[in-house]
Amino acid sequence: MRAIRRLATNRLAGAGAVAIVLIVFTAVFAPVIAPQDPIDLHVRERFAPPFSGEYILGTDEVGRDVLSRVIYGSRVSLMVAALAVSGATLVGGGIGVLSGYFGGWLDGILMRIVDVLFAIPTLMIALSVIGLFGRTMNAIIFALIVGYSPLFARVSYSATVAVREQPFVEASRALGASPWLILRQDVLPNIFPLVVVQMTTYIARAILAEASLGFLGLGVQPPTPTWGAMLSLSREYFYHSPTLPIWPGLAILIAVFSFNLFGDGLRDLLDPRAWQAGE
Amino acid sequence: MLRYTLHRLILMIPLLIGLAVLVFFYVNMLPGDPIAGALGPEATEEQIDYIRHELGLDRPILVRFVEWVRGVLRGDLGISFASRTKITPVLINRIPATLELALGGLVFAVGIGLPFGFIAGLKKNTKIDYLFSAAALGGLSMPHFWLGTLLLVFLGVKLKIMPTGGYVPFSEDPKQSITYLLMPAFTLGINLAPFIARMTRASVIETMQEPFVAFARAKGLREKTILVRYIIRHALCQVVVVLAMYAGHLLGGSLVVEELFLWPGMGRLFVGSVRGLDYFLLQACILIYAVLRLLLNLLADLLHAQLDPRIQLK
Amino acid sequence: MQPLLEVEDLRAHFFMRDAVVKAVDGVSFEIQPGEIVGLAGESGCGKTVTTQCILRVLPVPGRIVSGDIRLKRQSLLALSKEEMRQIRGRRISIVLQDALAALNPVIPTGEQVADVFRAHNTVTWKEAWKRAVDVMRSVGIPEPETRAKHFAHEFSGGMQQRTVIGAALACGPDLIVADEPTTALDVTIQMQILNLLKDAQQKLGSSVLYISHDLANIARICERVMIMYAGEIVEIASTHDLYHNPLHPYTQGLLACIPPLGGKPSYYLPAIPGRPPDPLSYPPGCRFGPRCAEAKEQCGFERPPLRSVGGGRYVRCLED
Numbered sequence: 001m002r003a004i005r006r007l008a009t010n011r012l013a014g015a016g017a018v019a020i021v022l023i024v025f026t027a028v029f030a031p032v033i034a035p036q037d038p039i040d041l042h043v044r045e046r047f048a049p050p051f052s053g054e055y056i057l058g059t060d061e062v063g064r065d066v067l068s069r070v071i072y073g074s075r076v077s078l079m080v081a082a083l084a085v086s087g088a089t090l091v092g093g094g095i096g097v098l099s100g101y102f103g104g105w106l107d108g109i110l111m112r113i114v115d116v117l118f119a120i121p122t123l124m125i126a127l128s129v130i131g132l133f134g135r136t137m138n139a140i141i142f143a144l145i146v147g148y149s150p151l152f153a154r155v156s157y158s159a160t161v162a163v164r165e166q167p168f169v170e171a172s173r174a175l176g177a178s179p180w181l182i183l184r185q186d187v188l189p190n191i192f193p194l195v196v197v198q199m200t201t202y203i204a205r206a207i208l209a210e211a212s213l214g215f216l217g218l219g220v221q222p223p224t225p226t227w228g229a230m231l232s233l234s235r236e237y238f239y240h241s242p243t244l245p246i247w248p249g250l251a252i253l254i255a256v257f258s259f260n261l262f263g264d265g266l267r268d269l270l271d272p273r274a275w276q277a278g279e
Numbered sequence: 280m281l282r283y284t285l286h287r288l289i290l291m292i293p294l295l296i297g298l299a300v301l302v303f304f305y306v307n308m309l310p311g312d313p314i315a316g317a318l319g320p321e322a323t324e325e326q327i328d329y330i331r332h333e334l335g336l337d338r339p340i341l342v343r344f345v346e347w348v349r350g351v352l353r354g355d356l357g358i359s360f361a362s363r364t365k366i367t368p369v370l371i372n373r374i375p376a377t378l379e380l381a382l383g384g385l386v387f388a389v390g391i392g393l394p395f396g397f398i399a400g401l402k403k404n405t406k407i408d409y410l411f412s413a414a415a416l417g418g419l420s421m422p423h424f425w426l427g428t429l430l431l432v433f434l435g436v437k438l439k440i441m442p443t444g445g446y447v448p449f450s451e452d453p454k455q456s457i458t459y460l461l462m463p464a465f466t467l468g469i470n471l472a473p474f475i476a477r478m479t480r481a482s483v484i485e486t487m488q489e490p491f492v493a494f495a496r497a498k499g500l501r502e503k504t505i506l507v508r509y510i511i512r513h514a515l516c517q518v519v520v521v522l523a524m525y526a527g528h529l530l531g532g533s534l535v536v537e538e539l540f541l542w543p544g545m546g547r548l549f550v551g552s553v554r555g556l557d558y559f560l561l562q563a564c565i566l567i568y569a570v571l572r573l574l575l576n577l578l579a580d581l582l583h584a585q586l587d588p589r590i591q592l593k
Numbered sequence: 594m595q596p597l598l599e600v601e602d603l604r605a606h607f608f609m610r611d612a613v614v615k616a617v618d619g620v621s622f623e624i625q626p627g628e629i630v631g632l633a634g635e636s637g638c639g640k641t642v643t644t645q646c647i648l649r650v651l652p653v654p655g656r657i658v659s660g661d662i663r664l665k666r667q668s669l670l671a672l673s674k675e676e677m678r679q680i681r682g683r684r685i686s687i688v689l690q691d692a693l694a695a696l697n698p699v700i701p702t703g704e705q706v707a708d709v710f711r712a713h714n715t716v717t718w719k720e721a722w723k724r725a726v727d728v729m730r731s732v733g734i735p736e737p738e739t740r741a742k743h744f745a746h747e748f749s750g751g752m753q754q755r756t757v758i759g760a761a762l763a764c765g766p767d768l769i770v771a772d773e774p775t776t777a778l779d780v781t782i783q784m785q786i787l788n789l790l791k792d793a794q795q796k797l798g799s800s801v802l803y804i805s806h807d808l809a810n811i812a813r814i815c816e817r818v819m820i821m822y823a824g825e826i827v828e829i830a831s832t833h834d835l836y837h838n839p840l841h842p843y844t845q846g847l848l849a850c851i852p853p854l855g856g857k858p859s860y861y862l863p864a865i866p867g868r869p870p871d872p873l874s875y876p877p878g879c880r881f882g883p884r885c886a887e888a889k890e891q892c893g894f895e896r897p898p899l900r901s902v903g904g905g906r907y908v909r910c911l912e913d
Contacts, residue, residue: 112297115294116298116301119298119572119573119576121530121534121568123535124565132306211422215538218553231428249425252422491694491696493652494689500682513697
């Protein structure tokens with residue numbers, strides 16, 4: 001409760017949160033909100049300009065309603081982002097915490113692997129996974145999990161190591177608590193805020209990544225609408241309908257911006273609040 | 280300095296080994312049969328086996344690994360599955376284009392990000408700061424290929440001011456080369472600029488709070504002097520250090536930009552290899568990109584050591 | 594002889610989000626030309642803020658609300674920003690406690706001394722550099738030609754402080770404000786620094802406002818001492834008078850806290866009971882009252898003024 005009240009006082013995080021709620025709402029209730037079926041073809045009315053009539057944002061090259069497709073596109077983006085980041089947090093975070101806490105040879109090997117993975121650009125990792133596993137949504141989610149895990153591993157690793165050195169952890173150890181208990185009660189609650197902020201930032205990145213993949217044609221395949229693919233296609237049909245590129249990109253921008261805003265606000269909240277007086 | 284460099288290079292070796300192992304085994308040990316996939320559903324068993332034997336894919340994996348490493352050390356990255364030509368010359372051919380793009384992107388990123396970051400930091404918490412910070416957040420959140428697409432279609436196709444794709448190497452014709460480079464480099468740079476702006480801003484703010492700035496004021500130095508020599512110099516030091524690391528960021532972004540602008544660089548080669556399931560090419564590209572990234576990080580560290588007088592080199 | 598510096602009923606408050614901190618609340622004193630005056634008091638009593646007021650470098654939530662500060666009869670508070678800038682470093686300069694923090698880590702030390710010179714004189718780089726090297730030599734930095742090119746972290750603590758003092762002396766100031774310059778240094782180095790300040794007085798004729806909570810060091814170089822408590826000056830006296838015959842109960846308490854050399858070790862080190870008042874809510878009446886062993890009922894609601902008791906001595910106490 002207190003956390004929610006603090007959220008409300010920070011306007012940035014609040015605005016971001018509101019936006020996120022709206023987006024999630026849109027995604028979840030897409031079938032209800034969208035005026036048309038996103039894969040319905042109205043070929044005779046293709047390339048309809050926006051704000052003209054029945055189709056608020058116009059239609060694409062085969063006559064599908066752009067607005068509906070944008071609305072439905074949010075489903076793919078959000079689902080991929082949410083699942084990918086959750087997965088990366090569990091896998092990467094788990095590795096990082098375990099390595100950080102137990103140290104030893106496990107630490108050495110795992111963190112070396114993480115270091116090596118860091119050398120490869122994330123998008124490349126994702127693309128290669130897709131290349132090898134196919135272009136399904138699952139593959140994309142898996143690809144992003146693999147791509148983002150190293151980062152979560154690093155973050156949780158350094159956070160865990162920092163916490164591990166704290167006196168209260170030593171105290172717990174001295175009292176004879178089992179490592180798992182310490183992890184659960186001392187380590188996790190303390191690295192939690194950091195991890196949450198990272199998660200929000202990475203959801204934003206994941207949305208961008210999914211869009212990039214879609215743009216390259218290596219994302220979720222048609223006819224499922226995805227923002228990236230819509231953007232890519234709009235290039236070809238630009239002459240017929242110059243407004244086509246605007247909407248999917250705008251959607252991506254709004255979604256990513258909201259998450260970033262929220263993440264920033266969250267980070268401000270969780271940071272030392274000593275900067276209160278006299279700012 | 281030289282010793283430090285050598286030291287770091289030596290440290291890189293286990294990393295490179297790990298990289299090679301990871302890349303190779305990752306690409307080659309996954310389920311699925313690339314050959315069957317590439318040849319299509321009509322291929323017969325014999326055809327598949329024949330090709331497999333020809334490419335040496337039926338030998339034990341460790342043997343293949345050793346051979347591959349041997350080849351890499353010799354400079355031979357293997358043979359492209361799809362085109363049956365040697366990979367190395369093709370790849371090398373493409374490197375200048377990607378480097379040009381990356382450099383151009385860096386120039387834009389720094390050119391835009393640095394001044395914005397400075398001003399935002401110096402005018403902390405004023406309207407300008409908020410405006411710039413909001414713009415930075417917007418820039419971060421925007422898919423750069425969206426901006427690229429919009430630029431491409433409006434400037435390139437509609438208004439026809441800019442070329443819509445193609446490439447001229449710098450060495451051939453600098454002016455033409457830059458014309459083709461402008462939009463792609465800008466698109467790539469916009470990707471990175473907000474990060475640089477934010478970092479610069481933070482660095483400036485932190486520097487301004489340092490006691491030596493207050494002391495400089497107490498010494499009666501002119502504001503301009505304090506600004507330029509004390510604040511900016513110090514903040515710049517911190518920023519330059521991280522720049523080379525962010526250049527690695529650029530390498531990732533270049534993949535999409537190259538596709539968008541049909542830029543003949545390594546990025547397009549890589550994407551092509553993913554599309555065509557050309558595994559040898561895939562692993563070669565990943566290896567090269569990773570090595571480049573590591574080298575850039577090393578450069579960043581060396582730059583840091585050089586610029587910051589506080590670092591003691593062993 | 595006109596006083597060099599006059600501080601008259603200075604009040605500086607910090608306006609925080611929900612409270613006002615009265616860091617300096619009615620401080621008045623004078624410093625004569627060529628004299629070394631000490632300002633002593635506990636941490637948080639307002640010593641540093643006073644120096645910030647004199648140089649007009651008070652950080653943002655703070656503001657001088659009333660009072661005046663005059664240098665050679667000219668009000669400093671009335672000066673424009675540019676005029677004040679010219680005073681800083683040239684006629685009034687400052688030496689800080691943490692010398693390493695005061696120096697920019699990415700600029701050679703010599704440049705930082707030369708900067709002061711360049712800020713107040715039109716000279717070329719070369720001349721300023723030469724002058725900086727001379728200054729560094731005069732404060733006792735060995736091999737100044739090479740040392741000046743080094744960076745702050747390459748110096749020892751003592752040399753860093755010498756550099757800072759060098760920067761302070763570069764333009765031959767009338768007043769040097771030294772804010773705990775020796776607190777972070779070894780005892781032997783402390784003596785050297787104190788001697789440097791004394792040199793400045795003798796050779797340059799500068800006055801020194803020496804701020805410290807170390808009464809021993811104050812006794813070593815100061816001719817007069819002022820004791821500060823809770824934003825006010827509570828006693829002013831010559832060094833001799835203060836240490837041999839302290840009048841204000843706080844001063845007496847402070848001096849009693851110094852363990853005597855020789856003599857029997859006692860079980861407990863004497864200390865002044867209680868703590869300094871919260872700057873957000875000073876007690877009515879005498880601010881030292883709650884801790885004073887000789888407090889009377891009056892002290893609880895009547896604020897004592899700083900009154901003269903003859904011979905240049907001032908005490909802020911209702912008692913005689």
